[in-house]
Amino acid sequence: MTKQIRSKIARGSGELAILSILAEQPLYGFEIAKQIGERTGGALKFTLASLYPLLYDMEKHGWVEGRWQTNHTGRDRRYYRLTLAGKKQLAPLKKEWRTFFQALDALAGVNHA
């Protein structure tokens, strides 16, 4: 598999993970990374370097919106929430990934690898 394809898959899965988690509640970057890591048992792991360029790109596309707020410890953090465009993006993205996994399953029996 070429580096380019791997990169596209990583990017697509990252977008889906972020949109899915923000669909539940607004979170700031550290919390997004933490929750994704915890809820996938560490299978999906975001570092600062992988998370923020993706978040900023999604913000540029209008899928998420960042706003500075004070968190529960009294510190200012930039919370991201899903926009209407982001909500619209989520459903087709989920469908796309479902199809992708079904195709892989049919081909290699990976059963939602």
Add this chain to the structure above:
Amino acid sequence: MPNWEGADLNKPDWKKLVRDRLNSSGAPAQPAEVVAELSAHLEETYEAAHSQGLTEAAALELTLQEVADWHALAADIRRTTFKEDDMNHRTKSLWLPALASLFASSLFLFVLTEISMRAPMLVRLHSGAAQQLYAVWIIGQIAFGALGAFLSRRVGGSRIARIVAGTFPAIVMLASCVIVIPASALMEHNDFIFHNPGRLWWGAFLWALVPAVTLLLGAAPFLQEPAKHHA
């Protein structure tokens, strides 16, 4: 021990760290908002690691592993935070620096030609002024090669983009000698060039290949990657 210059291990200055490392490439500074957000992330990563029982040094090392290549991160963020819809990365890192280099080189040639034309024709022909003008122009290419490569690197241009931007005046000259001049001669039914191809190749050598070498000389210092900060 992790590489941690100028920091107090007991209370790391996260904003300074992020600002210094993101802006080390000589590219436009990242917005303060980005620096604040990234430093907050590092701060919490460090605190979480420390609260889990890691020593300060181990927590710091773990935190710095969040970014393996600050230069790449800075370029990634620049691509997304700056308004690049109007002007894409290739335009900024290749075409604008290349045109700046070409314009400066052409302007310099124009100025040199204007100056030399002030002398009477006979003086021009017999004083070696043409050779001197050419030599000055060739030496000047070092600056224009440096200009193109510098402007390209400044906005995160790849090494290939920096080379092309730096040597663009020579590329245009070569294209003129190899394509434009023969094509126009063909259209004008001027077969002098086709009967004397050596003149054309000599022209290409003097006006494209030699300048390409001096342009590359100027570009060379900017072909190296800026110093990277690794965790």
